[in-house]
Amino acid sequence: MALSAVLRPGHVGLRVLDLDAALKHYRDSLGLIETARDAQGRIYLKGWDELDWFSVVLREADAPGMDYMAFKVLNATHLARYEAALKAFGCKVECIPAGELAHCGERVRFDSPTGHVFELYCEKEVYGNGMGRQNPNPWVEGLKGMQAQRFDHCLIYGDDLDGTVKLFREVLEFDLTERVMEGDLMVGAFLCCSNKAHDLALIRHPEKAKLHHVSFLLGSWEEVLRAADLISMHDISLDIGPTRHGITRGRTIYFFDPSGNRNEVFSGDYTWYPDHEPITWTTDQLGRAIFFHDRQLNEKFLSVVT
Amino acid sequence: MSAPRHQIVIADTAETYLCGEDETLLKAMERLNRKGIPVGCRGGGCGICKVQITAGDCLRRRMSRAHVSVEDEARGIGLACCLLPQSDVTLQVLGQLRAPVLAAQSRWKT
Ligand code: FES
Numbered sequence: 001m002a003l004s005a006v007l008r009p010g011h012v013g014l015r016v017l018d019l020d021a022a023l024k025h026y027r028d029s030l031g032l033i034e035t036a037r038d039a040q041g042r043i044y045l046k047g048w049d050e051l052d053w054f055s056v057v058l059r060e061a062d063a064p065g066m067d068y069m070a071f072k073v074l075n076a077t078h079l080a081r082y083e084a085a086l087k088a089f090g091c092k093v094e095c096i097p098a099g100e101l102a103h104c105g106e107r108v109r110f111d112s113p114t115g116h117v118f119e120l121y122c123e124k125e126v127y128g129n130g131m132g133r134q135n136p137n138p139w140v141e142g143l144k145g146m147q148a149q150r151f152d153h154c155l156i157y158g159d160d161l162d163g164t165v166k167l168f169r170e171v172l173e174f175d176l177t178e179r180v181m182e183g184d185l186m187v188g189a190f191l192c193c194s195n196k197a198h199d200l201a202l203i204r205h206p207e208k209a210k211l212h213h214v215s216f217l218l219g220s221w222e223e224v225l226r227a228a229d230l231i232s233m234h235d236i237s238l239d240i241g242p243t244r245h246g247i248t249r250g251r252t253i254y255f256f257d258p259s260g261n262r263n264e265v266f267s268g269d270y271t272w273y274p275d276h277e278p279i280t281w282t283t284d285q286l287g288r289a290i291f292f293h294d295r296q297l298n299e300k301f302l303s304v305v306t
Numbered sequence: 307m308s309a310p311r312h313q314i315v316i317a318d319t320a321e322t323y324l325c326g327e328d329e330t331l332l333k334a335m336e337r338l339n340r341k342g343i344p345v346g347c348r349g350g351g352c353g354i355c356k357v358q359i360t361a362g363d364c365l366r367r368r369m370s371r372a373h374v375s376v377e378d379e380a381r382g383i384g385l386a387c388c389l390l391p392q393s394d395v396t397l398q399v400l401g402q403l404r405a406p407v408l409a410a411q412s413r414w415k416t
């Protein structure tokens with residue numbers, strides 16, 4: 001349930017080196033549903049239980065990574081209010097006309113102190129989850145692969161973490177749910193516009209505009225283990241897991257798409273309310289904060305980004 | 307029929323292993339549990355497995371331009387997860403995993 005006028009992560013634009021290989025990965029292994037293609041050759045996909053037309057847009061490029069991450073806003077009044085507030089904050093704001101992404105209304109695009117590009121929008125056509133809104137079944141048949149339910153969050157790396165955290169808390173009314181502290185310095189921030197442990201996470205890192213992972217929700221720990229089987233069955237590049245995070249409590253597995261963008265599928269966190277005190281992790285306990293079972297820092301997990 | 311295999315030499319450590327023409331330098335190294343080239347995404351995206359081919363020929367799969375420029379390419383530089391040997395190959399390791407950013411205090415002072 002959204003607790004602010006920013007409802008949820010709505011879509012992510014990803015660059016891939018080979019569109020066909022990426023489509024096979026996101027459609028056949030993650031189990032997303034292909035819902036559109038456009039004149040530029042971009043491919044649109046969504047998780048089976050998402051109602052809006054798409055949540056992932058793939059674009060072929062010569063370097064992988066994240067083009068933009070977008071959040072859906074409740075209505076046009078709030079969208080206009082956020083647009084003004086973003087300008088007042090000093091963001092470079094650009095309006096992208098309706099239809100530039102197929103089936104999507106106008107998008108308000110803005111930059112951030114960590115160099116990442118974000119968007120807000122309030123209209124996207126409904127594709128549906130295949131069950132209708134009247135007397136529906138609980139799930140649909142014939143899904144592929146890991147059967148990811150929805151695009152859930154991104155973890156991004158950048159230099160001016162404080163600046164981007166300030167932007168999301170003060171302008172977009174996100175809550176800080178968890179943070180990682182090195183003394184007085186915030187080195188990790190978990191932000192939420194809803195009732196989840198995170199909708200966006202940030203880690204401090206010397207380079208701007210890096211993507212650590214794009215995450216998709218599964219229904220249970222059993223489904224995370226089944227995803228692990230599929231990672232070997234489909235010869236997908238495994239990063240780490242299945243395991244448990246201390247931070248956010250997620251049960252998780254990490255792997256890479258064929259262009260090296262990291263994906264996560266996970267299940268379960270907790271219910272956040274804005275009256276809760278944020279959880280603080282200290283870097284002297286960072287091993288168990290990140291991987292609660294291993295309790296060891298993993299160099300590859302921490303430093304490999306696109 | 308399996309594809310012809312070639313001898314790979316990691317000059318830094320004198321590690322040697324066999325790699326098929328149809329698999330990447332990184333994949334064969336990992337499969338044989340050899341060490342020397344750092345392993346990241348295995349998809350040509352992160353740049354961690356960067357090497358310079360000093361002898362021999364490789365087929366090149368598409369890899370991130372953010373990590374290998376056109377000039378790099380001309381000098382035999384590439385990402386080991388995107389290089390398939392077509393002859394015996396000698397290489398030097400250029401990439402490295404950076405120290406865990408979250409663990410190294412100085413890393414945060416950006
Ligand atoms: S391991 Fe990431 S580019 Fe080769």
Ligand SMILES: [Fe+2]
Nearest residue numbers: 155213215264
């Ligand atoms: Fe995550």
